[in-house]
Amino acid sequence: MRIFAGIMLCVAFVSADPFQGGADFPAMLFPGREVSARVEPQPGVRVFTFSVPPSTVAARLRVRAGGSVEVAVRREGRVVARSVGEGWEVWLTRWERTLRPGTYVVEVGYEGDVGDGVDVSLLFSLVSGEASFDIETGRPVRLVLSPEQAMCTVGRLKVPQGVPALRVDVLDAEGDVDLFLAPGTAVPDPRAASHRATTPLGRESLVVGEGLAPGDYALMVADLRVLEAPEEVVLLVRFEESPPPLEARGPVLSPVVQVVAGRSMGSGVLVSEDGKILTALHVVEGGEEVVVAVTREEGMPPDELFRAEVILEDEVRDLALLRLTADLYGRPLPEGIDFPVVTPAFSEMRVGSRITLVGYPPGVGLRSRPVELRLPSLVAGRERVWTEGGRRDLLKVSGWIGEGMSGGAVFDEQGRLVGILTGRISDGWGGLGVVVAAHEVPSDWWHR
CATH class of the missing domain: 2.40.10.10 (Trypsin-like serine proteases)
Incomplete structure (x- = not known):
């Protein structure tokens, strides 16, 4: 039975009603508390402030207005985000270097010289890097990354005395999931985490062997590149270095595959039943390891299942021929895989075809x-x-x-x-x- 782990919640502070502010002092924003105000033509600007605690990894500000307004978010006098319009939502995050602990100022300005003013509302929320659930080891754990939580979640791990290694594997992911591990009970800044796995792959792996100390650790699972829709992630945490089995979920549906070489990403075409792939040379040039992903479910991202090597190059034509050599974790290729293969057409194509x-x-x-x-x-x-x-x-x-x-x-x-x-x-x-x-x-x- 797979365990469903909860995602972390926005930090909510208990406080009195926010100050309404005025021309001479700012109104205070508190997480989860919507503030309404009116921006008059004179003086033309309303000012708000909010505070970011040290454990925060992301902050979201939503502004709605009855007319066009200009919004600027400042920290220590420097503008970190700006927009003009009737509605705006912005994320400030540690990984984009737009968020640091401290006080921020939000300026909402009236667009125009005359008129009756504009009603505005502001809603502010925080996402904490503190661990919010315990991660069970030795069995798959299903997580959900939510746009409301900046597509990240943090769990607690306790490493016992004498274990040889800690291995974290993403068994299944809809997005480009990254892993961040830090001693203690929080990952306040993913960029400063002691151990990271941040390749373009969905099946990410993080292994800590030598130097692994017993104690509490916080593990952040995050998709730092998109905030559009919830994503499911299946995670496996074990105290050993050996890789997990690769789950077979069905046949390869398409002869067109995805090719990933380091940070380079491209496509390729299966041209033989034993897994040879034709691609562009510049896609794999300079990549130490080549990963091949195949589509096994229509409408879903491809599964990263194989390692490949370049066996032939043609620099003049910018072509490369690859050969599958192992599964994703370096083990021998599984038997019985039926690869769909293209049929080439060598006749010349006419213009307009x-x-x-x-x-x-x-x-x-x-x-x-x-x-x-x-x-x-x-x-x-x-x-x-x-x-x-x-x-x-x-x-x-x-x-x-x-x-x-x-x-x-x-x-x-x-x-x-x-x-x-x-x-x-x-x-x-x-x-x-x-x-x-x-x-x-x-x-x-x-x-x-």
């Missing part, structure tokens, strides 16, 4: 980890270029080409692979994508 681009671009969903995205597109043009390695024929395709799509697949209307996305001709999203056609891939790569 309909195609589909498939890859894993981040930042286009509610989660901090991407799901497979299929984008309809057209062959917008062809270009022949000469390089030191000889002539290259490139395709230019239309569509929203973003980071994470490099190494992704280009399919024709029959579902055949006609090329690999290797770049884009624009800044940011949009513009044209650059594709290496399937017939440009070295012929022996398809049969290795």
Whole structure:
């Protein structure tokens, strides 16, 4: 039976009613207590203050107004957040370096020279880094990261005398979850935690062996990159170094995979039944370890299941061929995995042909980890270029080409692979994508 652990609650201070403030002194904001006020054309500004205790990891301020107002949040005279409009919500956090213990000043200014004034309301809340529940060891624990709690939760661990190691594994996560461990009963600043695991992976692991002292520890589980929707996380904490088993949840659904090499993230295409993958060279260049994630549930982020190595490179075409070598934790590849494999099409594509681009671009969903995205597109043009390695024929395709799509697949209307996305001709999203056609891939790569 899995244990459902509660998420931490906002800190609520017991106090008298907030001061209403005035032109000469600020009104005080208290966590969880909404304050209403009116901003008049003269003097045109209402001032509020709030205090942040040392154990706080995040603070949220919500402002609602009956008209346009300008809001500025200051600490020691420096503006840390600003907005103009009728409504605003801002998070100040330790990990973004916008929050420190101390006193903050909120200025709400009237937009305009004449009028009857504007009614405003302010609601302020805090998220504490103090541990709020005990983490059971030796069995999976299911947690929920909530936007109301800045997508983080902190639990208590007691390390007994004489244990050889402490290992924390994220068995399942919808987002890019990070782990922060600190001695004591709180993690007030994740950046200063004594042990951290902050890769782009969802299946994060943190192992503390040599130097592990007995006593109390606080473990923060957090997704520091998104505040859009709740996320479930399954956590396993054990006093040993050996990795956990990888749960098999179904077949691999797509031949297009996600490729993660260090901080670099891209896509790749399965081209053989034994797990060889074609991708863009710049995705894996410089990455000491390559992790491959596969989609096993439609609409969900891919599962990080495999390690891979680069076996062939083509710098002229910006291509690399990978080979799966082990499971995520370095153990031998499991037997009986059926990989869906693409069928290449070596005929030349005409300008105007309909195609589909498939890859894993981040930042286009509610989660901090991407799901497979299929984008309809057209062959917008062809270009022949000469390089030191000889002539290259490139395709230019239309569509929203973003980071994470490099190494992704280009399919024709029959579902055949006609090329690999290797770049884009624009800044940011949009513009044209650059594709290496399937017939440009070295012929022996398809049969290795």
